Amino acid sequence: MRHIISPNVYDVAVVGSGAGGGMAAYVLAEAGANVVMLEAGPMWDAATDGDMFTWNYTSPRRGASSKERPFGEFDGCIGGWEIEGEPYTHAPGTEWDWFRARMLGGRTNHWGRISLRFGPDDFRGYSLDGLGDDWPIGYEDVAPWYDKVDQLVGIFGNRDGFYNEPDGDFLLPPAPRLHELLVMQGAAKMGIPVLANRLSILTKAHNGRPACHFCGQCGRGCATGSNFSSPSVLLPPALNTGRLTIVDNAMAREVTTDREGLATGVSYVNRNDMQEYTVRARTVVLAASACETARLLLNSTSPQHPAGLANASGVVGRYLMDSTGASVAGIFPQLVGRTPHNEDGVGGAHIYIPWFGYDQKRGFARGYHLEIWGGRQQPGYGFVDGIHTVNNLFEDRPRGGGGYGMQLKQDYRDLYGSVVGFSARGEMVARYDNYCEIDPDVVDKYGIPVLRFDVRWSDEEYLQIKHAQEASRNLVEAMGGEILTPMPSKEEGYGISAPGQIIHEVGTVRMGDDPAKAPLNAWCQAHDARNVFVTDGAPFVSQAHKNTTWTILAMAWRTADHIVELRNAGAL
Amino acid sequence: MDRRESLKLLALALSATAPGVLTAAGCRWTASDAERAAREAEEARSRGDFSPQFFTDEEYETVRILADLIIPADDRSGSATDAGVPEFMDFIVTDMPDMQDPMRQGLAWLDVYARERFGASFAACSDAQRVDLVDAIAWPEDADPALEDGVNFFNFFRDLTASGFWTTEAGMADLGYMGNVFVAEWTGARKSEIERLGLSEAPWETL
Numbered sequence: 001m002r003h004i005i006s007p008n009v010y011d012v013a014v015v016g017s018g019a020g021g022g023m024a025a026y027v028l029a030e031a032g033a034n035v036v037m038l039e040a041g042p043m044w045d046a047a048t049d050g051d052m053f054t055w056n057y058t059s060p061r062r063g064a065s066s067k068e069r070p071f072g073e074f075d076g077c078i079g080g081w082e083i084e085g086e087p088y089t090h091a092p093g094t095e096w097d098w099f100r101a102r103m104l105g106g107r108t109n110h111w112g113r114i115s116l117r118f119g120p121d122d123f124r125g126y127s128l129d130g131l132g133d134d135w136p137i138g139y140e141d142v143a144p145w146y147d148k149v150d151q152l153v154g155i156f157g158n159r160d161g162f163y164n165e166p167d168g169d170f171l172l173p174p175a176p177r178l179h180e181l182l183v184m185q186g187a188a189k190m191g192i193p194v195l196a197n198r199l200s201i202l203t204k205a206h207n208g209r210p211a212c213h214f215c216g217q218c219g220r221g222c223a224t225g226s227n228f229s230s231p232s233v234l235l236p237p238a239l240n241t242g243r244l245t246i247v248d249n250a251m252a253r254e255v256t257t258d259r260e261g262l263a264t265g266v267s268y269v270n271r272n273d274m275q276e277y278t279v280r281a282r283t284v285v286l287a288a289s290a291c292e293t294a295r296l297l298l299n300s301t302s303p304q305h306p307a308g309l310a311n312a313s314g315v316v317g318r319y320l321m322d323s324t325g326a327s328v329a330g331i332f333p334q335l336v337g338r339t340p341h342n343e344d345g346v347g348g349a350h351i352y353i354p355w356f357g358y359d360q361k362r363g364f365a366r367g368y369h370l371e372i373w374g375g376r377q378q379p380g381y382g383f384v385d386g387i388h389t390v391n392n393l394f395e396d397r398p399r400g401g402g403g404y405g406m407q408l409k410q411d412y413r414d415l416y417g418s419v420v421g422f423s424a425r426g427e428m429v430a431r432y433d434n435y436c437e438i439d440p441d442v443v444d445k446y447g448i449p450v451l452r453f454d455v456r457w458s459d460e461e462y463l464q465i466k467h468a469q470e471a472s473r474n475l476v477e478a479m480g481g482e483i484l485t486p487m488p489s490k491e492e493g494y495g496i497s498a499p500g501q502i503i504h505e506v507g508t509v510r511m512g513d514d515p516a517k518a519p520l521n522a523w524c525q526a527h528d529a530r531n532v533f534v535t536d537g538a539p540f541v542s543q544a545h546k547n548t549t550w551t552i553l554a555m556a557w558r559t560a561d562h563i564v565e566l567r568n569a570g571a572l
Numbered sequence: 573m574d575r576r577e578s579l580k581l582l583a584l585a586l587s588a589t590a591p592g593v594l595t596a597a598g599c600r601w602t603a604s605d606a607e608r609a610a611r612e613a614e615e616a617r618s619r620g621d622f623s624p625q626f627f628t629d630e631e632y633e634t635v636r637i638l639a640d641l642i643i644p645a646d647d648r649s650g651s652a653t654d655a656g657v658p659e660f661m662d663f664i665v666t667d668m669p670d671m672q673d674p675m676r677q678g679l680a681w682l683d684v685y686a687r688e689r690f691g692a693s694f695a696a697c698s699d700a701q702r703v704d705l706v707d708a709i710a711w712p713e714d715a716d717p718a719l720e721d722g723v724n725f726f727n728f729f730r731d732l733t734a735s736g737f738w739t740t741e742a743g744m745a746d747l748g749y750m751g752n753v754f755v756a757e758w759t760g761a762r763k764s765e766i767e768r769l770g771l772s773e774a775p776w777e778t779l
Contacts, residue, residue: 053752055741060610060663062739089706097744158776175760175778181771196776214755334769340748342755343760351774383738385731388712400713404642404706404730416747552740568608 003276004135006265010036010245012563013266013281013444015252015296019108019549020287020535020556022230022238027560029238033567036279038238038250038268040288041078041102044109046232048223050076056380057342064381072380076221077110078103081500085445089452096320096436096453097500098291105231106246106289107503108549112228112348113199113218114371115155115550117146119164121358122544125429129365131460132319132430135541136513136522141167145554153228153553154206157198165195174214176350177343179335179374180422186479187353192471197352198419200228200550209233216377218347227347228549233331247279251446252292254300255284255532261304263532283531283563283572286509287556290320291436293509295451297519298438310519310526316509318435320455321543323504324368324426325497326465329419329484330476333394343375346374353422355441355545357467364463368426368545370472384412391415393482419484422475424468424485427545428499429460430507466494504548506537524559531572535559613659624662626672631679633695635661638682641706642733649746652737660736671732678725685722 011033014021021037028104029035046052051074056063063072070080088098101107121138125132143166150169157170173196176184184194194359201218204211225232238244238340244540249271256264256278265280286293300309308316355367388402391411397403403411439452469487476483488495512518524539526532535556537548544551566572609625616622624632639652639661652658665671682705686694690701697705709715709722710730737743758779766773 055744055752057740057744059607060613060660061667062660062735064664064668097608151775160776172779174758176774178769178771179759181761181773182769184774185771196774196778200597214758217752338765339762340750341765342753343761344751344752344755376747376749376751378742379738379747379749381735381739382731383733383734386727387729387734388727398714399711402713402727402730404710405644406646408730409643409646412738413747416738426653518669532577543648 003278005278006280008036008280010034010035010279010281011567012283012285013038013279014285014287015266016287016289016292016536017104017107017235017246018101018108018230018287018289018536019552020537021285022105022108024285024287024533024535024560024563025244026234026238026302028555028563029241029243031564032242032243033564035238036245036247036281038247038252038266038279039104039106039246040251040271041104041248043113043222043246043248044078044103044105044227044231046076046109046221046225047223050223052214052217052220052223054220056378062381070373071110071219074220075110076219077101077107079107079110086450087444088450089439089442091452091454094454094500095302095500096455097498098451098453098505099500099503100289100292102233104246105229109221110219110229110503111549112371112547113201114348114352114547115198115200116369116546117168118142118546118551119166119542121164122542122546126367126543131365133512134512135543136511142551142554142558145558146550148557150552152207153200153233154202154209155198155200155550156196156203158196160195162193162195162354163358168198170198171206173197173303174203174346174350177182177345177375178338178341179332180349180350180351180372180445182332182334183351183372183420183475186475189478190232190474192353194351194353194449194473195350198280199346199348201346201348202226203514212346214345216344216347222259244386248333250277251297251448252288252520253446253448255286255296255309257300257302257304257309257529259304261302262529269448271446274446275385283533283567285533285535285560285563286538287534287536289536290505290508290540291451293534293536293538294436295438297509299449305528306443310509310529310532312528313516314518315432315517316519317451318432319430319439319507319510319541320434320436320453321428321430321507321540322499323462323543323545324428324457324465325424325502326468326495327421327423328469328472328476329421331390331393331415331419331484332479332481334480335420336394338417341376343417345375346378349373362467364467365429366427366464366545368424368464368468370468371425373418373423374417374420384415387411387415390482404492419496420476420479420481422472424465424472425502425545425547426461426464426468427543429458429511430542430565431458436508455554457496457499461488462494465496470493504537504543506540506543506548509534509538510541511539512541513545513563523562524555525562533559533563538562586729603623609663611662614656617659622659624658626662626666627674630693630695631676632658632662634679634693637695637702638706638729639733639736641702642730643737643769649742653731655737655740655742657733657736661732664736674725674728677727678721681721681725685719
């Protein structure tokens with residue numbers, strides 16, 4: 001195999017083009033640095049490669065999922081839990097489903113644009129309940145960068161002043177859909193708060209990007225760039241500086257280091273020619289996703305870093321977290337047979353239920369929020385599957401549910417859009433015992449050693465999801481609906497998702513002031529290699545229950561600003 | 573949650589986008605294969621000479637009859653075969669190999685049952701006999717437990733018929749789906765429906 005070393009020495013090499021990598025590249029290139037970015041997948045442009053406005057009937061699959069597109073064939077994210085030639089393994093008896101994107105923009109092409117700030121409590125969990133650790137920084141340290149992200153990217157929401165849900169610089173939110181108003185009425189009966197959602201989707205033109213046109217298809221890639229993804233918001237201005245070079249199809253192998261143990265660049269396999277390359281750089285920023293970043297560091301062994309780069313503490317890969325998840329759905333007689341209306345809206349709910357149990361006595365740590373789904377969306381594969389379980393709920397049918405013919409045909413029309421669901425997303429407590437490590441026996445098709453996962457939920461997570469199940473079920477009843485599925489038992493884990501399924505992985509390369517306990521300092525700079533930084537979800541000390549992207553963006557900007565300061569001071 | 577229950581839940585999410593919902597499918601077709609196959613199927617169907625990839629001719633005849641029993645034509649839209657549901661099924665079971673056994677075994681079950689009752693395959697039975705046969709398996713709670721395999725097959729086939737029918741242009745028009753269009757101004761829910769349900773508008777300022 002040839003090994004090709006780039007003649008250029010860049011100021012910064014960034015691994016990953018998603019939220020963390022895109023933001024780091026944007027800030028650093030704007031500040032005058034020459035930046036090279038490695039992306040494991042191909043280039044991708046939502047305007048030309050996405051499927052916005054594609055009718056499901058144009059495909060014989062009618063939008064069904066495939067292994068390559070687990071969220072539907074028109075989904076705008078290339079990747080999934082299984083990628084051919086890129087295996088991962090598990091400790092016996094454990095589960096971790098690892099979703100990876102392989103494309104420009106990474107998983108910013110796959111997310112609900114739910115952009116919740118971590119609040120003051122989310123940075124000091126240990127102080128509040130003795131579990132996990134506090135962050136070395138507080139909300140007030142990150143707040144200025146949250147503000148900057150709001151202003152650069154654009155986000156809608158309402159300034160609610162709700163506990164531990166800091167307000168941002170919001171655009172006006174869209175009015176709720178019919179089923180969302182029904183949720184609000186039911187929640188009000190229970191004393192459960194409902195807020196306007198906070199999504200990074202433009203409800204008016206912002207920084208040269210047009211407003212949303214309410215087709216509900218953010219997940220397919222927005223051709224007008226009216227929502228946030230790294231390639232639509234961060235990479236164009238970075239490229240316009242003339243100082244960003246993007247190398248696509250570059251599967252990073254390891255961070256190269258010199259005799260002092262400082263980073264000198266990144267080696268990678270070019271997926272097109274399968275040859276080995278190295279880009280050289282004075283500073284390395286890792287933003288490959290929490291687990292890929294940990295894998296890169298653990299694979300970057302050298303005499304100075306025998307356990308892997310930035311791993312003098314031995315905790316790289318540890319404290320791996322995902323959100324907990326569970327879904328409950330109900331069917332609602334009020335919504336049956338309603339007058340047709342365009343309910344597409346933005347690509348996500350217009351409302352959400354924040355964590356409301358923070359001041360209640362309960363038998364578990366940390367909280368969750370509820371995401372709401374429903375409405376008369378574009379019919380796709382699976383349309384009203386299982387109708388025989390519900391078409392006798394609101395009408396007397398002597399023979400029960402099911403049937404065929406004219407009556408059934410009318411039932412489909414009437415039941416369309418009558419289901420409303422609640423998906424809980426909860427905080428998992430950070431634990432040393434939940435980790436990924438290098439599997440000594442398995443390599444991927446590039447010859448790069450792969451990760452082995454060992455992750456388990458604890459009672460904190462199970463009991464939290466039990467609470468979420470019960471609250472969601474009570475909501476369905478308060479709204480006057482019928483719950484579609486029985487309450488899962490304790491033996492069924494109360495219906496908790498497999499870890500990894502919610503795709504909020506964080507915490508493998510955490511921050512901390514003590515180099516013996518954390519790989520990174522309070523600026524996400526490696527304690528034992530001063531020119532190595534991490535800007536994805538890996539530095540998170542806790543997960544909160546909140547979708548991670550907004551915090552990744554704010555933290556990445558903060559870290560990149562710090563890199564600029566260090567560079568200007570000659571400290572790198 | 574038992575897998576069947578969870579499938580029910582996920583399936584009912586149907587017209588909604590539940591975060592994390594996925595259907596199991598091992599794909600055999602690439603996107604361009606699928607496009608070509610669909611185009612060829614459509615052309616063949618309009619010429620009247622569609623030749624199924626998966627179904628035998630006998631199976632295909634049964635599929636066409638069953639699909640139209642499940643979704644017949646009325647004054648709002650055509651029938652399942654009018655909408656190309658049998659061609660859709662032939663594609664899907666080829667595309668998703670996990671569905672091949674349930675489909676083939678179910679169709680075989682139906683023929684065995686038809687022979688037991690009327691001494692002829694399902695397709696060779698009279699209209700009245702077919703209605704008799706389907707009546708026995710179309711209402712799960714009311715069906716003879718001994719016919720469970722037939723009931724499960726009919727549930728599976730009903731679901732697939734619905735997927736194939738309502739996702740067509742004609743099916744969406746019948747449902748009154750009004751989206752997938754550029755909306756210059758979002759105005760929220762229909763006022764008459766808000767009133768009918770006794771709901772209130774959001775208390776916060778909106779667009």
